[in-house]
Amino acid sequence: MKILDKFKEICAIPHCSFDALKLRDYLVDFAKSNGFSVEVDEFDNIYAIKGEPKICLQAHYDMVCVGDAPNIELIDDGKILRAKNSSLGADNGIGVAIMMEMITKFDNLELLFSANEEVGLIGANGFNKKIKSGRLLNLDSEHEDGVFIGCAAGELIEAKIPLKMVKYSQKLFELSIGNLPGGHSGLEIIKDIPNSLKIMAEFIAKNGAKLVNIEGGERSNSIPVNAKAVVMCDKISWIDKRVKVKELGIGNEILEFGDNILALINSFAQGVRSYDENLNIVRDSINLSTIKNEDGFIKVEFFARSMSETGLERIKFETKTLANLAGFEVSFFERSGAWTPNVGEFANVVLGFMQENNPKVKFQAVHAGLECGVFVAKQNGLEAASIGPNIYSPHSINEHLEIDSLEKIAKVVEKIVAYYQN
Template sequence: MRILEHFKSICAVPHCSFDTQKLSEFLLEFSLKNGAKVRVDEWGNIHAIKGEPKICLQSHYDMVCIGEASNLELYEEQGFLKAKNSSLGADNGIGVAIMMSALERFKNVECLFTNDEEVGLIGANNFNGKIVSKYLLNLDSEDDNEVIIGCAGGLNIFAKISARMKKITPEQGYEVEVFGLSGGHSGVEIHKNIPNAIKILAKILRQNNAKIVSISGGERSNSIPTNAKAIVVASDFKVQKNQNIRVKKLGLFDKVLSNSDKILTLINAFAQGVRNYDKELTTPINSINLSTLSQKNGSVEIEFFARAMDDSGICDLRFETSELAAALGFELSYKDRSVAWRPSQSEFAKDVLNELRNFRPNAFITAIHAGLECGVLADKQHGLVACSIGPNIHSPHSKNERVELASIKIISQVVDKILQKYQ
């Protein structure tokens, strides 16, 4: 399959978020070679136009790097493509590969390769070009039974407190680590109740009456944490035997964080996961993930990522989380990540659905509990009609990420049929 060849060529080039320059150069050269007029903006967005297109294909070309990524060692197993001991980057590298194939074979096509989506939809939020096509087909969805016409908005919430140390009578120190959890996407997998390493660590520390010397955890704002670690002091430390928990006895320590109790209280009192669920759309309405925990520059900072299908939901999550954190003495700050994209059925979406139903008879139109760049782009450009499809990708943003090979073929054929129809 030509698309797999393209995907493997992408995987050979490092492209973790914030480290995408080499892949940007690769995609620029490829687009020019295939007859497109190309503009690359200061944010790394690559806008390629061939002929007089009616459809713009759009994917992001950065990936969440977990485990040994970006050194990707690909292998096939039971009909799936995987990467050994790392995330795969099928999110959204398969979409990029489909777009590369379209540039090779169609006279009229527009492709927008956006940058740094996984770290705040940075490329899409800062894109200031004009999409010339009337229709936008995003290829960043992860279920080939769905045509997405709406998505959740997102907000990063940061709670910061002083990391000032206080003197104590020397006490036994321990290094406590939660590691190797499965992790997952904090949007499309938040309803699965995937264990959060930071939450697990904080509970263990409180159960042992431990005081924190140092603490950290999590990988990305949009990932459920797989690892967390702390150095603590305690009179004794006991934990049930668990392959994902390690306790190492250290020497004596005579200083701990003065705000140790407040940090543990916030983490333990915080309600991780789905707050409201829409049974009709079979998707969460509001959810929030405790994403990262860091200690630097004299502070301990906890990052939360809130998602909601409308602005009022975001406001509720912000209010509830901020009230809890402020009551414990944390300073709050916020960073908008993406706007909510309100579901609206269009004839274009119905055309895509009809083509998809040739392969997936039970396919349906729905919304997704994650941020999609097409929502940002449609909000920026009035009159742009958008929807999103993609192959079956399981456990994105984790070492268990895998993409179904048969599903890639289905989505690529749907894209071909739609491009042919709108030539």
């Protein structure tokens, strides 16, 4: 399958968020070599156009790098494609590969390869050109049974407290957690995947230990896989087999606000906050994402999502109130708005082609951010829909792609683009 071959070529080019310039240049050269006019803006978005297009295809070309990524060793058994001990990058390299295939087949086409989606929709928020065709087909969805016409609002919440040490002397222990399942903090938040930071904080508190240091998590939009800490206590008596313990000797100082940090983490409710039974989707959720030692502070990051703006504001208020009670200063970053579902002419065309081979396909919304929501908000009258093949456990070392599903979606995309050639 040519698209799968193209995806494998993409996997050989490092393209982690904030470090995808090699893939950017590769895509620019590919589009130009097929007769497209290409522009790259200051945000590293790639805009390409040829002929008189009536449809624009869009995907982001950065990936969440977990495990050994960007060194991706592919495992292909003919049915499932995965990577050995790393994220696969099917999110959204598969969308990019489909677009590359369409580049070779059609003369009237508009394309947008957006940059740094996984770290706050940076490329989409910075893009300032008009989508000439007025129709946007996003290829960043991960379920073949849906035509997605709505997405959640999201925002990063940072709580920070000074990194100050005070004298204290007791036995010193090094703690570590690793190799938890991980997963996407929106799409998979309903699965109650274990959070390494919550496990670590509970372990420390139940052993009556004092914090010397704590760090963990990988990305703001991923459920944490790893965590490590150094603590002081008389002995480790409360056991959790997921936590590895190593005695280091005697220490001489602890974090002044260590108890505040543990209180915040242990009182924070991870996961789904409310569920919409009518849409059969999570309405509100929040993920404890990372803990970092940075710029003289301990910084705790949360990522909140809601299918409504009012829901997002409620979660932000609750989290800020809790963090303030624990003595933290709170800031907000990387806001993305909710995309309210709207069934128009274009969405119905997409649904019709999707249902030709799969009658189960229906309109859906997704509890995650989609760039088309940003583009629709920016451009009055722009119609958009999002589709994609079955991709499981994105943003984790368990990410894998269903190859038959890719073939189905690729054929649908080709039919849709062909429909808009006349």
